[in-house]
Amino acid sequence: MSLVEAEIKPRKSLFVLKTAKTLFGELDALVADQPANSTAARAIVLAHMRETLVAARADAEAELLATSKGIRCAQNLCNAEDEIISAIHLFATKRVYPVDNPSEAETLAVSAVGGYGRGTLAPGSDIDLLFILPYKQTPWGEQVTEYILYMLWDLGQKVGHAVRSVDECLRMARSDMTVRTATLEARFLTGDKTLFDQMVMRFETEIMAKTGPEFIAAKMAERDERHKMMGNTRYVVEPNIKDGKGGLRDLNTLYWIGKYFYQLKTSQQLVGKGVLSAREYRQFQRAEEFLWAVRCNLHFLTGRAEEKLTFDLQPEMAERLGYAKRVGMLGVERFMKRYFLVAKDVGDLTRIFCTSLEFNHAKDMDLVGRVFAPFRRGKVKIKGDADFVIDSGRLNIAKPDVFTKNPVNLIKMFLVAGREELLFHPDAIKQITRSLRLIDSKLRNDPKANNYFLSILTAPQSVERMLRQMNESGVLGKFVPEFGKIVALMQFNMYHHYTVDEHLIRAVGVMAEIANGGLRKELPLTHELLPQAQ
Template sequence: MSLLPAISQDSLLDALQESAQPGQYARQYLAQGQERLNQAFEATNITELVQARATMVDQVMIAAWSLFGLAERNDVALVAVGGYGRGELHPCSDVDLLVLLADTPEQALCDSLERFVAFLWDMGLEIGHAVRTLDECVELAREDITVATNIMEARTLAGNDILRGQLEDRTGPEHMWDSAAFFAAKWEEQTARHKRFNDTEYNLEPDLKNAPGGLRDVQMIAWVAKRHFNADSLEALVNDGFLTPEEYGVLRKCLDYLWEVRWQLHVQTERNENRLLFDHQRQLASRLGHEDTSANLGVEHFMKGFYRVALALSVLNEMLLQLFDEVILRSDTQEQVRPLNRRFQVRNDYLEISSPDVFEQHPSALLEAFVLMAQNPDLKGIRASTVRALIYNRRQIDDAFRNNPVNTDLFMQLLRSPHALFSQLRRMKRYGILGKYLPEFGGIIGMMQYDLFHIYTVDAHTLLVIKNMRRLRYEDLREEFPLASEVFYRLPKPELLYASGLYHDIAKGRGGDHSELGADDAIAFCQRHGLTAWDGKLVAWLVRNHLTMSVTAQRKDISDPDVVYDFARKVGDLVHLDYLYVLTVADINATNPTLWNSWRASLLRQLYTETKRALRRGLNNPVEKQDWIDETRDAALRLLTDRDHDGPEIEALWANIGDEYFLRETPRDISWHTEALLDREDPDDPLVLIRESSQSVLAGGSQIFIYTPDTRNLFSATVNALDSLGLTIMDARIITSVDGFSLDTYIVLDEHGTPIGEDWARIEQIRKTLTETLKYPDRYATTVSRRMPRRNKHFDVPTQVVISNDIVNDRTAVDIQTLDRPGLLAHIGRIFMRFEILVQNARIATLGERAEDVFFITDLDGEPVSDPTLCQELQQTLKQELDDKNNGNT
């Protein structure tokens, strides 16, 4: 099938002249032609498609130019610039045009040009156009590197081609922007562009045109090559010796891949969209043939391929620009060379091999290069020629190489290096060495998880974990991570921590339990690298249990001594606790910047401290709950009597509260609550207290304490009010006294993930809203005005509900995982109310688009919900209603 409609240029012009609505005719012609191109996508090379699209637009442009009587004039030219100038157009790409004038136009020409441009808009094309004289173009090009770049890619569509030739001559490197100035300006431009995308190829919603590893990085190479070498194509760089045939093949393959993605993205969105938004990723993956499997979603497989292509292009861009830098900017620089050893030397502060065949003769040098970089942190990098040799010779890394004691010793030297471990591991990954040396790591390169919780690919997250571990050595982080920094310095062998970080997520994407599979890989790594059996078991234990501490802290009631002792028994000793704590802190901080907040920090700190105390007390000597309660009461009483409160009055108030309160609260908070209850003026109004929890043991959030008559919908009314105030609930403790009052404590953060602080106007607003709500809880609004965030709408999180009985604490646990949205907690509370269920405690966690909440409930008599039929009905109702709401059915 011919890619374009079978019509000659003259016939197209005749058709436009004969049509009553030439603009509509041209629009239909382009639409029909585009449909033919779309149908040919599967069977046609993408280069042919983008060129055919440009050719089709050329035909219409040339015909339109003649239609308005412009073809006969010698004082004007129609010039294609930008991507259109290169002869590359995607379905909805901007069509960039320059109307180039010999001199200031007379009115008749201006009128013709106005009609011509209006006609182009009638055709439905996204036109970017400029009308300028030759002199104006030259002056603008002198001032603006972007204009000069566009002119380099210009081609004449119609009119006087001599004008474009004159423009090309007058804006060439002999007159402006010589190759050195051009290269420096474009490099600065690229650096700024990359910075806008956080200098990473791995953004969750990448821009395939402008982000690192995108189309602009390929064009950057082409622009510099054309300016300096007058190379008309990337392939010409092979002849100039700046690109090997193999590198050109990689470059061409990656470019074709990005073009295919961009083509389908334009077809899908019907606009010039270059961002892989969550809105588009699933459908785009399906369009490109990626289907779901048992281990991975199709969209995850698609994005993994995209990220790998972006990384490959980014590395090529980096290497070639460094080569250009040496040839263009530093050609006159005096060479300063000093040897490091027989295999490596330093040239102008860059590491390079001492002869071209070093890696062939000494394969271990493939790892030694990075050890030397770590040992010489003053070096600026690895010379481009050596990077090229590294990439070419990585094929030598096989099982024999991996098991060679020389190489395993080199890798352990790197892990034990006091400097630049993260930088060198990252460099090894970029050049393909790390993935070859550790094939299990190679499997996670570019792997994404389709959610909002994991904002980095697995490989990027893994290296960021190690970076976070290393940062704990620095004094400036002592304030941000005081306990983790202190514990880090006690670790006898930090390299074991780094090994656990390297392997903690290594088995993701394989199906099965990645912690167990990763532990097996970690054992094999430790054995191969000569670690002792004890060290290997510790690393494997850390990998197997890397989620245990965060899950315990965030999803269990760590004020319960039984929970602490269960965790202490799992840990076993202080050495395991120390390593696990640092790994957990580094892991959470490398998962999502919004995940780590003062509240989560306080939970982990509390669990670490209580577990350490339990280990010192002895695992066979757990604290009795009654002893805990008595100690808490006595400590709170001392605080109150020191402030001149009457002991009998205090005891009378406490008599109706019950032991659960003294088990869950701290002496300092009990003193705060009691003092306010004894001093309050109006006993009929709800009591609402607010303060920074940094004033108590539970540092990290703001505490809201509520004392009010208990009602069935009290929980729903309260969480709805807090949600309407833009507060995020992190923890809830609901205690009902013997005389029917509810003593509720909520730990909240503001919309920025921080405590409320000393914003007294904000505190008073919260207090007033809660007080009014709790006076009449039956009247609270059941709808939430806040909208679900755009990103959340594109994730399918089926609701999961697990109900189990906590026999030790006489309550029922309801574990709910569902899509996070405004009003979720209030909705759950209303369901509990319908089932005549009381919430006694809640642990609230939001992980990206997913809410993972645990509610501890009882019936109206304070007993566990033990009726199997009722539990099944509750489970089904929660699942159905939450899924219906998430899917927009209610």
């Protein structure tokens, strides 16, 4: 099932889906009296399945262009694939390799795993299948499996597959985190459901129930490594929509952890668990919908599993998604600004989700020690400042009304965080976000607030980190409206690697590093002239 069960308004769909039963009937009629295991019959089956697949993809793309509904497109493609695979399985078991009285050894379950298992499929995505066989096997299971796989390969499908017994599924899932994640997302397609249900039940009781913290630690480490490989920023002007920071894989990670740790069946249950608020969940939905629309359009546009929004593709992508030119901004710049704002939302949700896990399940997290950074329990007062406290090793507000009673604290808190070298408590992050409306012209002209802001700007040890956190939280753009206008803005040329706001913050970071005595080899003249300019 999709990470987000998006609500779709009733309308006449452009997507026409044939069921496996209908397709099987059509195959029966087309093959007619020819032997089902003959080369001629196989060619007929292949031709009809290819025609069905091409039509389904065309319908899915037409509906995507008409509605811009990315999740619906991914679900349409997934549903079509389900019916095609089920029809091939039916033909294989009923006509090519029929068994009148099958024994327990002549059973087979076909399940979708990986992204396909979630119930969403991009046009260029792999089809990941798990064939579950009984403990005692006969040649029949191997024959049916081969028939299905060779048919899919001949259709031009990129198929990843595994053939295992239930015991082998569990043994592999215990030792391999990739297999464990794929098994977590397993979804029954066709065949003997008893085998599939047995595998799921044992996986949930024997593995999931005992390894929650271990799984979270692995997923967090995997995410950090992926971000590092992608440049560790969500503001590169040629982003990777799948694996980049703020992309679909980050949303998938939240889904995996939620399903594994909280035993959730749908993403909406994150609200019931108190991990996300209703507003944050709506933000979740909007982000996934947009990213899926981008990904499906990108695959259709390029005709392959392209995940990088390169410069040459961005203008046509903007056109496909309906971003026209406006005064002062190209359509492509409007589209990319929207992309980076969504990537920022994904980052906010990830931070909220992970810190909620850290603080609400600290005892469980300590079982693996390195799931999150170490933190101390309890509250510690900050000397000379009654508005903030160090709560479990992170900066928090002392009382819920700290910002409403004195909005200047919205700026002061970042100064304190930089000075004390502290990260923010999740409650503080939420309260800052909910208090952005308090940043008005009165606060912008407040002498204390401006003094605090200047102190942040002139603290070379922490300025880059605090400006980035102010920007991520939305405070910087509200407090400095001129900066707010360039948040997530890109200039469509080859000379910029990051969005405008990220460029400015990085420039400040370089200046701070120079002030701290760094970059002497790279910039010797700057270090020679700097003392004279002070």
